[in-house]
Amino acid sequence: MLTKEYIKDLKTNGNGAIGKLVEQHKTNIGSLVFILESLGQLPKNFDSSFLLDLTTHKSSDVRLLAVKNIGKLSDEQNIQLLSYISKHDNDTTVRREAISSIGRIRKEIVKPYLVEALKDEDPKVVCQAIRGLLVFKGNGVDEELKKLINHENEMVRTVIYKEFFATQKTHKNQPHTESYDYLKNVVVNADTIETMKLLEDESIHLTFTSPPYYNARDYSIYPSYKAYLEFLADVFKEVHRITKEGRFLIVNTSPIIIPRISRSHSSKRYPIPFDIHPYLMEMGWEFIDDIVWLKPEASVKNRIGGFMQHRKPLAYKPNSVTEYLMVYRKSTEKLLDWNIREYDYKTVEESKVADGYETSNVWKIDPCFDKVHSAVFPVELCKRVIQYYSFKNDLVFDPFGGSGTMGKTAKKLGRNFFLTEKDETYFEYMKSKKSKEIFDERETKFLTLNEFKQTIK
């Protein structure tokens, strides 16, 4: 019977024995795959001739494993064969593995083969060749690699940018983990763009916001949908500038419906999250996740009523029980680990997310209704975002503060907040007695734009 132990014994005890075993099982792809997968490290002087035959096997799984095992030998004599496979195999995974196997040889002789593979039409093969060549970085390969900065594929461009063109930022501001005191626990009653313009670059750690809906409520009147999207783009461009390197923006929106003006017209639905997405990508946000906020059906507007009566196709209008939380990160060549390492041990420990966290991207949370503000965040939604995307003492921002749910929750969770809210009624509401107990007035400053300007030194 074929077992891993049996294959291991054969491999170490008798040269040529594995070749004979392969010969016995040559018609059974499953067995061949098992043998090749079980080989592990190959001993010196391993008789690998059977592997060469398997590189033309009809099964791409077998060919892939044959190439992988040839790679383990790191033998210069196989370069020609591997190069041939990298150009001619009809399976892209096998072609990539062949380049990887050439790279594993790690000797000067492989350079021209890897440079040639940079011209491959499959970006995965190109990335593999780059990986192999980076071993020789600073040693005669840089010029070839730098040429790829304008490569058609974005992954290739990103790797090359990071390796050769990214300049180390000088953080003349403050350390990554810190934020300015004049921004901590402050609500400004003003237009968010006007306020943000007063802020230094890289001032905040996290933004979570729900922008005004396009003309769906009285606080959001825009001349056109295009003007609305461009307004949001201007807001998120400023948010991008004031966000610290590699930190997050989470935008809560959903498609909205503008009711028809009469029975002879139809209503119009605007896919806000999908339309704002390209603007965000363009301005340097990296897309990370789409989280769906799922509400109970009884809590949303009934759209299905008409269909329930007539049941006519095409006029199906399901109840919208979802909103999106689109998660973006400010683009950087630095890994998330870099961000985390900026914090001290104690802060990381204290910020660790407790048991009971959400494991999927569907968050079932009841909506929240408020007598004064018509579209408030549920506290639970803010809680999750703040806990999953910020550390203790970070500065979290909501450009469209509304009733201030994000600020209050941030404070409860040991973070600092900064909010802007244009509407005086909502600003006064945040200041009002009802909110006071949660906001803890002693520490929260409610400022006009002019007052805020005075605090900036």
Ligand SMILES: C[S@@+](CC[C@H](N)C(=O)[O-])C[C@H]1O[C@@H](n2cnc3c(N)ncnc32)[C@H](O)[C@@H]1O
């Ligand atoms: C959807 S609500 C946000 C509600 C908030 N998430 C909450 O929990 O209460 C959007 C808010 O943005 C405010 N707003 C609209 N345009 C603004 C602007 N240019 N600057 C600042 N706030 C603005 C509106 O007055 C409204 O309160």
